[in-house]
Amino acid sequence: MDKICNVQVVMPSAPDLILDLLVADGGTLSSQALCRAGALMGIGESTLRVGLTRLAADGKIARGERGSYMLNRAGPALSRAVDDWRHKEAQAVAWQGDWLAVHDAGVARADKTAWRRHSLALSLRGFAALRPGLQIRPDNLAGGLEAERTQLEALGLSAHALVFRIADLDEAAQSAARKLWNVRTLEADSRRLQAGLERSEKRLRTQPLEVAVRESLLLGRAVIAHLIRDPLLPAELMPTAPRTALLAATRRYQDKARQLWRKWLALPVA
Structure with a gap:
């Protein structure tokens, strides 16, 4: 790699x-x-x-x-999720402290392809395991429970899984739920990716066009893959500034990469 x-x-x-x-x-x-x-x-x-x-x-x-x-x-839906990375932050709404949950203990693992799609749907929507067979995430996404159920099903969630809202967790469960995501790693990754984009953006100005196009394609897709999987946690669980800054840097970088790409395509084939 x-x-x-x-x-x-x-x-x-x-x-x-x-x-x-x-x-x-x-x-x-x-x-x-x-x-x-x-x-x-x-x-x-x-x-x-x-x-x-x-x-x-x-x-x-x-x-x-x-x-x-x-x-x-x-x-x-997966293609649409990739396409919509620029607007992902707009999906977040104020968090009232409730959780969205998926109970999938009864989902068969024998069909590995279906299980991978099911697991990918949960991962892309930011769910984490509170208990075996119980995945949760903050209820802070636009449209609430019904919209999330639709999104998960479109991404491949098993029809045997139950999607519902959890309120009034006891103190111990609430504390455990708030710690499911490695916030420090998420913040550090966002800052590292932003620094990489900014460093590359400066290099693109002096590199041969073909080299710049290749670098921007590879780096851009790596950063967008991270943004697509960002769990979009509320400010109560994770500072939003690193994600906001990374999104802004990625938009700027992709705009520059698009210009380079179109310039490269306009050149005659060697």
Whole structure:
């Protein structure tokens, strides 16, 4: 695993790269542009075109005119969650002290694919285990219980899980619930990622364009992956300033990366 500005980055698969680029661009990209980006990341044209076909078949992307593609914003919830990272903080509302809960002790683990989807849904929505089979998170998301139930189901939560609200926990359980998230690590990660973005942003000005484009793609996707999984804890459990600062830095960095990307695409193919 490589590092860029003290941030670990992972080379994307063809489908991941396609989705990342379509999210970042916000519009349509030609198959030629996507294949060129694949080559920059060491992904062959045939592999990338197979990725395009599979994503289109899964409804995650849509075909446009003349071999162009765009993100399908009516497609799977996971793709929409990635697409919406810029506005994630707007999902938070004032916390009244209650908790959203998922009881999944009765969910079978035998179907590993379904269990992974179930677990990923809980992780993406910021749930943590208070007891075996009982996952909770603060009830501080817009729309409350019904909206959260819909989000979880769309992301793959098992139909055998129960989603409900918990109020009036006893003192010991309330204290334990407040300590489920490693706030120090979350804060430190946000500050480290912000520092990495700011350092890279300065480097982008002096690097060869192809190098700058590659770095911005890899670093940007690493930071966005962190933001997507941010549990969006209320201020009563975690200071919001590190997350707010990281979001602002990421928006600025991605705007710069988009400019570099479009400039690189405008160059003739060597």
